[in-house]
Amino acid sequence: MALGPLSMNMATLNPQAPFQDVIDACSRGGIRAVGALRDQVARVGLSQAGSMLRSRGIEVTSLVRAGPFTANDPVAAQAAIDDARRAIEEAAALDAACLVIFAGGLPAGSKDIGAAREMVRDAVGSILPEARSAGVPLAIEPLHPIYAAERACMNTLEQVLDICDELGAGVGAIVDTYHTWWDPKLSDQIARAGRKGQILGYHISDWLVPTGDMLLDRGMIGDGVIDLKTIGAWIEASGYCGSPEIEIFSASNWWTMPADEVIRICVERFAVNC
């Protein structure tokens, strides 16, 4: 089964660039889909952003992001839920294919990662009725275990799919090569997710050797050690037919380059390596 059109997550380009410049560059580069960042959308305004995208025929494959959901403080926890409800409305307004759920790490002062995981599951469950009503699937993204303490207590695809099974319709997972390539169960869990239609996004970047910075030194497709062709074949075989989305956080390298050049290289590399 064929995948959707190649999507460029806006985090691949300089995140400080104006929204219109980014989508204009995408248009020039032949890109018909983007992963959109909420703060970039907010800077131009939601309705204006939607108009710009529609006028260029660019669809939104993901809206990034709701969360984190692991605040100890009840006021902060409620604020995250309220913000997530706004994110659902924004995703609906942009006709985004999914809203990305960013879990959060350990609560301040806590060593209880099991409790953090329950907080995330419960928070997603609490916004699920609104998400279903709005027709916005919630996509929980497992992040690499290196981020477990500080950023995300959702760390494997299997773990996220167990939560999806528990919560029911309207929740799925993002499979990101950077976060999951090391996982001995990746192939099995992609197939499992595919059987239930639980793959809501397929994000692509590469793992550099060595990696200079654990957060902002992801590699351009083909520059690292991830077997992207094999993982891509598992994704296709799973029945996923959404877009592959290129998401490369690269502060000291790709973010410093002109958007047109980055897009051109992404398209070239995707064709050869994925």
Place this chain on the structure above:
Amino acid sequence: MALGPLSMNMATLNPQAPFQDVIDACSRGGIRAVGALRDQVARVGLSQAGSMLRSRGIEVTSLVRAGPFTANDPVAAQAAIDDARRAIEEAAALDAACLVIFAGGLPAGSKDIGAAREMVRDAVGSILPEARSAGVPLAIEPLHPIYAAERACMNTLEQVLDICDELGAGVGAIVDTYHTWWDPKLSDQIARAGRKGQILGYHISDWLVPTGDMLLDRGMIGDGVIDLKTIGAWIEASGYCGSPEIEIFSASNWWTMPADEVIRICVERFAVNC
């Protein structure tokens, strides 16, 4: 069930210190068991090291290490096997409770982590007859997924236990808190391993927030975010009755301090936090 006497892995102390100085410091600190490093043993000589340990009544809970086993080059691969056979003999001579298997990362130029994993399984299988004859259990240590590319393609306890099941008697796993604390399946897999007597070591250090260096900035017990009491309870409930072993790689902090001081703090922290 009670665990064995607290063990000090020699890598917790300055690895450049002479062997005798280290075990003398352990003796002064009331430590009755050590994890021994092969190169430290080699510098003093195997029989001399054994005599020193026996004369002080110190047992060896692990000998570190055999591997890596993911060389592409057949000559290098055979050299690793030959070296591992010598390591088995050394472990037997020291009456070590196990020999630690250090897997290795991706072979040079390879993106095939599945093939790397098969190389490790096959290498361990090939030295298993000698290990069984010598009465030296082989302990495969899953390392944190951050090391998958460069150091170790064995990354979860479940993955290692699947290999242990495949290889049969004489192979087990090290459970290291630093490498496994994030794993959503850790409790289940410790229980699984316990039922089959497959836990060959329980290594303890803490995860600092932030972590300065991914290899050599492990935390002293109690200084990080790992719930060591809970993991320790899982280990005890599994039926493991070997020693807990403190293993803290800390180049810029604990390695710079006098061994007596480090040992005193380890003992204190273990009593309070584990």
